[in-house]
Amino acid sequence: MTETVGASKVRFDKSLGSFNRLWSMFRETKDRIERSESKVIAKWRLFPPEVVYALGAVPYDLLLHEGFTETTVRSIETAGHALEAGLSADSCLWNISATGRVLSRRDSVPVDIFLAAAGLCDISSKSWRIMSRNMGKPFYSMETPIFNANSEERATSFIQEELASVFERLGRRLGYEYSERRLLNEIRRGNVVRKLLLDITTLLSREPPPLAALEYFIAHTTAGDYLQEPDALATILADINREAEARVKQGVSPPEIADKPLRIYYVGEAPQDLRFWNLIENSGGVLIGCDTYLPLFYELIPETGSPMRNFARWIWMMPHHMPSLDRAKTLIPHIKRQRPDAVIIGNVMGCRNLALSDRIMKETFREELGVPVTSIDFSSSDEDVALLEPHIRSFIEMCR
Numbered sequence: 136m137t138e139t140v141g142a143s144k145v146r147f148d149k150s151l152g153s154f155n156r157l158w159s160m161f162r163e164t165k166d167r168i169e170r171s172e173s174k175v176i177a178k179w180r181l182f183p184p185e186v187v188y189a190l191g192a193v194p195y196d197l198l199l200h201e202g203f204t205e206t207t208v209r210s211i212e213t214a215g216h217a218l219e220a221g222l223s224a225d226s227c228l229w230n231i232s233a234t235g236r237v238l239s240r241r242d243s244v245p246v247d248i249f250l251a252a253a254g255l256c257d258i259s260s261k262s263w264r265i266m267s268r269n270m271g272k273p274f275y276s277m278e279t280p281i282f283n284a285n286s287e288e289r290a291t292s293f294i295q296e297e298l299a300s301v302f303e304r305l306g307r308r309l310g311y312e313y314s315e316r317r318l319l320n321e322i323r324r325g326n327v328v329r330k331l332l333l334d335i336t337t338l339l340s341r342e343p344p345p346l347a348a349l350e351y352f353i354a355h356t357t358a359g360d361y362l363q364e365p366d367a368l369a370t371i372l373a374d375i376n377r378e379a380e381a382r383v384k385q386g387v388s389p390p391e392i393a394d395k396p397l398r399i400y401y402v403g404e405a406p407q408d409l410r411f412w413n414l415i416e417n418s419g420g421v422l423i424g425c426d427t428y429l430p431l432f433y434e435l436i437p438e439t440g441s442p443m444r445n446f447a448r449w450i451w452m453m454p455h456h457m458p459s460l461d462r463a464k465t466l467i468p469h470i471k472r473q474r475p476d477a478v479i480i481g482n483v484m485g486c487r488n489l490a491l492s493d494r495i496m497k498e499t500f501r502e503e504l505g506v507p508v509t510s511i512d513f514s515s516s517d518e519d520v521a522l523l524e525p526h527i528r529s530f531i532e533m534c535r
């Protein structure tokens with residue numbers, strides 16, 4: 136069944152009943168934050184939401200919710216708001232779209248505070264600053280050092296200090312006192328969601344994989360902010376997990392999956408246009424994993440010992456903090472577990488994070504996984520995704 140999302144027609148697997156509930160919850164995110172009685176903190180997508188929950192506020196994965204559910208945001212008029220405000224035209228499309236959308240209705244956006252992840256995505260940090268300045272809302276940031284296997288002790292202590300400083304400064308503004316007990320509580324709630332996302336991901340390693348690409352992609356993006364209600368989300372994810380498990384037992388695959396599809400693992404930033412995920416199946420493939428939000432659930436955060444210390448170490452080990460080669464090597468066991476036939480690396484125009492490491496990633500995956508790898512670029516055109524079909528189709532044909 137197809138549904139219009141912004142300007143695009145995308146195909147959902149309506150036979151997966153529990154996903155319909157997730158999709159409704161996803162689409163109601165903006166209403167939910169408007170109704171929120173707690174302060175809303177806009178965070179960069181891979182900034183761990185526990186930090187915000189532990190302060191009694193609600194996190195908002197602004198790029199996700201403002202950037203892609205309405206693909207009409209690509210309109211020049213909306214982007215103009217971002218460019219006029221000072222965001223450079225060669226920024227990534229997620230930031231241009233989301234910043235433009237937020238600034239075009241600045242008085243009605245219920246964001247109270249902008250929290251950036253310094254050093255990880257400089258473009259997002261810049262757009263967060265621009266939005267905060269234009270809306271007269273406070274801006275905070277937290278720095279995470281780039282991973283270096285020899286500096287665990289120093290890096291973990293540094294992250295601990297950064298976390299303590301964020302809790303202190305934000306806590307003062309929010310009138311909320313940080314406590315280890317609260318952090319541990321949020322880590323536990325987050326672990327429930329993480330565990331479910333890991334379980335669902337494991338099911339994709341089975342034959343046939345029980346979820347279609349779009350449904351898995353949406354489910355795994357919920358790691359960004361747990362959709363403001365981690366407990367309610369966990370109930371839905373548990374149902375998705377159960378339904379997917381039943382499909383695996385019965386050998387049922389989602390509709391529209393080709394016979395003997397090519398098993399594809401996706402690495403990189405996601406395109407804004409949801410039709411991309413349908414395209415994988417239209418071209419004879421099936422998605423068996425995706426690393427876009429994996430850094431938020433790559434493993435559980437330990438629940439015994441010092442919560443702050445455990446949390447800091449877990450943040451340090453998040454794959455997207457790593458230089459290209461370390462990142463590729465860290466991803467390999469996750470990808471291997473999904474038993475891929477091929478890997479697709481996606482580059483978003485204007486994103487410097489992956490584009491610079493594309494070659495290293497490709498070579499490392501080819502060597503260590505022994506499967507074909509291709510990379511694709513998402514540009515700014517609305518026709519962009521449709522134009523990728525010949526590339527993906529011929530790649531899949533070639534891999535057979």
Ligand code: SF4
Nearest residue numbers: 227256258404483486
């Ligand atoms: S696509 Fe790249 S530049 Fe844009 S938000 Fe993601 S990491 Fe940052």
